[in-house]
Amino acid sequence: MSALKETPLSGWHAAHGAKMVDFAGWSMPVQYEGIIKEHEHTRKEAAIFDICHMGEFLLSGKGALAALDGIVTHNLATLGAGKCRYGFMLNEQGGVLDDLIVYCLGGDDYMLVVNGACEESDFAWIASRLPGGLSLRNVSAETAKIDLQGPRSLEALEKALGAKWGHLKYFNFERSSFDGAPMIVSRTGYTGELGYELYLPWGKAQALWERLAAVDFVKPVGLGARDTLRLELGYPLYGQDLDTAHTPVEAGYGFLMGKETPFVGKDALADVREKLVPLEIDGRRSARHGDIVLTAGGRECGVVTSGVFSPSLGHSVALAYVKAEFAERETFVVKGQRAELPARRSELPFYKGGTARAKTA
């Protein structure tokens, strides 16, 4: 077994009581004091997450916009400097290779933030499709990422950095600095709460983390609660809810596919075989990844991709790919490992109290 990769914060987590797990080859904290407490703290106060395992690429050079535009689903023509956007990278069959955020740094410079587990394959895929003369750099190993999330995250950020950040709007970012090093402050996140994703050099991560952790209402939160938080919003997780077997349209992101210019996979999007359906289940018993979904009449029609007990709602929620002809049904049955769970089609987000879009100025 090869050694797990460590983030600049792995030692800090272990020293502060975190339960560490192997996450895509990284030693990462799954929880500190407990997933539900950490979940609730993030919904009410402010939390910090070590997300250093995610990948970052820098693309620059004349023609970067046009080249990248043909590789990702994002509409880059309308993405101005200081803004970032969520979208996908597809294979020729329209299957999702990764979901990623593209940052327009200004001029011909872009930053791409990709899933850690996809970093190497994404980089090779993009590099092989760029024309000559462009520079694509994988800066993942030198770029740390700390997420600050929760309704009090602005207050925490301002306390920790000693500057005002209320002007920053959702899916906007600014280049700033921390301890003499460049830092990107991005108003984005994966919890549905007001929050910031902070990118800075690997060697500065621990100092920033400790500065944030020193704010009295900020707590470190592990990947366990990150998963329950994202699923309450219905945000997909690559490798579970998104994969090369499904298109973004099937995953429920047809509304993001309106770009007029061509991109890899675009021509395959019309074929919708399955749809990702949000399900709510009464009671505390959870559907799990891989559980079979039946119609109310008992016919097999799909499979659960993510399922969890929702701490905020007090019942279970799930996402499931269901054959298109059954996807509009109102009721289903999830064949759990130990019981059949009646489920009904819901709408996203499951949890509607998120503060992500709050006006802060």
Added chain:
Amino acid sequence: MIPDDLLYARTHEWARVEDGEAVIGITHFAQEQLGDLTYVELPEVGQKLAQGEEMGSVESVKAASEIYSPVTGEVIAVNEELADNPGLINEDPYGEGWMVRVRLAGDPEDLLEAPDYERLLEEESH
């Protein structure tokens, strides 16, 4: 962390045996391995349990696991609080987090005393 007045099964349930009855729960180690519990399925009052057989299950945010009865007998009480608050098992596995009370039909066999259970945990953590 391992009370010495209880008996333990190798599957991480405990039993407090007194006057022909036993109170049953899961151990601190078990709840810690599972993480925050979100659902508990328990037998009903009147149900007959046999030692070593499945008597219910627990689910946590991340996992699900069976519970095996450490004793043989009939269920005479169930901790109803757990239905809405399975977190009691995390908070107090040997107290408020008890699961069922059983009228014993014979003495339980092969359960571990605290020092032996502690040794088992040491072995499992290696």
